[in-house]
Amino acid sequence: MVLKYSSITKKIIMALAGLFLISFLIVHLGINLLILKNDGREAFNLAAHFMVTNPLIQTMQWVLFGGFIIHILLGVVLQIQNWMARPQRYKVEGYSHTSFFSKFMIHTGAIILAFLVLHLINFFFRAKFGEMPGVMIGDQHYEDMGLLVIEKFKSLPYVLIYIFWLLFLGFHLDHAFHSALQSLGLNHNKYTPVAFGISRALAILIAGGFILIPLIIYIS
Amino acid sequence: MDLTLKIWRQKNATSKGKFVTYKVNGISPNSSFLEMMDILNESLVVKGEDPVAFDHDCREGICGACSMYINGRPHGPDKAITTCQLHMRRFKDGDTIVIEPWRARPFPVLKDLIVDRTAFDKIIQAGGYISVNTGGIPDANAIPIPRANAELSMDAAACIGCGACVAACKNASAMLFVSAKVSQFERLPEGKPEAAERGQATVAEIDRLGFGN
Ligand code: HEM
Ligand code: SF4
Ligand code: FES
Numbered sequence: 001m002v003l004k005y006s007s008i009t010k011k012i013i014m015a016l017a018g019l020f021l022i023s024f025l026i027v028h029l030g031i032n033l034l035i036l037k038n039d040g041r042e043a044f045n046l047a048a049h050f051m052v053t054n055p056l057i058q059t060m061q062w063v064l065f066g067g068f069i070i071h072i073l074l075g076v077v078l079q080i081q082n083w084m085a086r087p088q089r090y091k092v093e094g095y096s097h098t099s100f101f102s103k104f105m106i107h108t109g110a111i112i113l114a115f116l117v118l119h120l121i122n123f124f125f126r127a128k129f130g131e132m133p134g135v136m137i138g139d140q141h142y143e144d145m146g147l148l149v150i151e152k153f154k155s156l157p158y159v160l161i162y163i164f165w166l167l168f169l170g171f172h173l174d175h176a177f178h179s180a181l182q183s184l185g186l187n188h189n190k191y192t193p194v195a196f197g198i199s200r201a202l203a204i205l206i207a208g209g210f211i212l213i214p215l216i217i218y219i220s
Numbered sequence: 221m222d223l224t225l226k227i228w229r230q231k232n233a234t235s236k237g238k239f240v241t242y243k244v245n246g247i248s249p250n251s252s253f254l255e256m257m258d259i260l261n262e263s264l265v266v267k268g269e270d271p272v273a274f275d276h277d278c279r280e281g282i283c284g285a286c287s288m289y290i291n292g293r294p295h296g297p298d299k300a301i302t303t304c305q306l307h308m309r310r311f312k313d314g315d316t317i318v319i320e321p322w323r324a325r326p327f328p329v330l331k332d333l334i335v336d337r338t339a340f341d342k343i344i345q346a347g348g349y350i351s352v353n354t355g356g357i358p359d360a361n362a363i364p365i366p367r368a369n370a371e372l373s374m375d376a377a378a379c380i381g382c383g384a385c386v387a388a389c390k391n392a393s394a395m396l397f398v399s400a401k402v403s404q405f406e407r408l409p410e411g412k413p414e415a416a417e418r419g420q421a422t423v424a425e426i427d428r429l430g431f432g433n
Contacts, residue, residue: 006423007393007433078433085325085392085432091226091239092292092318094388103390 007081010074015183017071018176022202024064025169029209036216041146042137048145052127072113079106101175108172115165122152153217162214170207177202221247221308224316225260227272230329233336237329239318249309253296254279254286256308273332281305284380287387288333289320294384302382322387326394326429337383339429340397347421348401350411369407376404391432398422 031051034044051057101108126132127145135144152158178195181187186195222245230237244260251259254276261271277285286303290296296306311317321329326339379400386394402419405411411418 004420004424006420007395007427007431008423011433082391082393082432085430086323087325088323090289090292090320090323091228092289092320094292094390098390 007078010078011183013070014074014078015180017067017074018180020064020067021071022173022176022206024067025206029206032213033209035146035149035213041135041144041150044146044149045135045137045142045144048127049142068116072109075106075109099175101171102179105172105175108168111165111168112172115161115168118161119165123148149213150217153214156218159214159218163211166207166210169210170203173203173206174200221249221311221313221315223247223256223311223314226316226318227333228320228329229272229332230321231331233328233330247308249307251308252279252304253288253290253306253308254304273330273334275334276304279304282380284382287322287335287337287383289322289387291318294322294387295382302380302384322383324383324386324392324431326392326431327383327386335383337381339431340381340383340394342429343394343398343422343425344401346425347414347418348398348405349418350405351414352410363409365408373404373407376400376407379404386431389432393433394426394429394431395433398426 031044031047034047035041037043123145126148127143132143132145133147135142135147153162177199178192179199181195182192222243225242225244226239227242228237229240242260242264244256244263247256247259254274257272257274264271275285275287277283279286281302281304284302286295288295288303290303290306295301295303297310298306319333321327321333322335322337324335327335327337330336377400379397381397383397385396386392389396402415402422405418406415
């Protein structure tokens, strides 16, 4: 069956891109948590080195970039169409069954995007194009990405901005995983409530996990 | 019961429309919501005012004509019923009730609480049917259908095309309506062969008509 350009196709692509972004976040979090290890940032720096040198990861970086663009563009298109579908709003807004954060996906998404730019400038572009401190691990020279992170999170405003940002990531994720399954037509009497639970758990674990990093670095 | 009603009044499809507040007194808790509206309208007619226009037909919960968005919910606060099956005992004496028409771009208001739902007919015309040649009535048991499929098809066929799903959806999407229409045929041997085209044609039509996603 040919996939035609339609509302359903858009939602399917939106969902696949979103799920892909979730998988990226899980990998990203796994690596970031290494910085909390008390080993002079060795494990973290080695992992960071692997990520910037491995050809497969470098290719995936472009796929990830594309995934973000598609997710954002389609999100904006879908949202504008949805707004246009109801030009006159209700006086009494509906209390029909919807989850709270489902109503604010474009808003939480926009906040994620705004701070994503800041985040990329802070770390990604710095690592790619900027001056990087160095460190010796064994007898090899590595870029000390970990030091960069730790320096940034010694500043309270940065810590607060990141926590704020990550909270909104959590809000977005609360209506993400199960909603993507729904968009893919994977709906089930018994398992859909489980998917809701997974969504909430992902939101708390991913946002919470990322929040721990600036928090612990700042406190210690 | 004495109630305050805030009702959307709009002369015709092109005029602007606004909320008008009415008081109704001495309403029996056992009267239906539409009977309460009838009482209001009788009093308006007596005063020489224009009665509130609203859709209704069977008044027994099967046709889907009645369409009111009551206090933020299509068909009012009860579950799985239409407006005509709602009774005033669900409200308290002294309540204020806000009554609005369905709101969606493909459902333009014609007058007061009546919206034009021909968009749903267009979806059906686009492919929400089974192509069969006319002829004699086929034997009821000639094509065996598994009971589970018959039940699921019947569940989907319970959609009466009222449009409440569009009214309730924050995206004004007609997906629930279309999925009901597509599923009711897809489960049956008569409808199966055209299932894919039916799905594509009806989805293309809801996009064309400007429903949300
Ligand atoms: C790492 C970041 C992100 C992740 C993991 C993520 C994940 C997801 C997932 C899984 C969904 C559910 C898809 C569905 O319902 O089918 C979703 C929906 C959505 N996302 Fe994101 N997202 C992220 C960033 C963003 C950004 C930056 C924006 C926009 C500026 C955005 C806008 C939206 C919108 C508008 C929806 C609702 C789409 C709909 O109507 O179905 N997201 N997101
Ligand atoms: S699916 Fe929509 S149109 Fe059909 S009965 Fe339910 S609310 Fe009404
Ligand atoms: S008037 Fe027929 S369902 Fe309400």
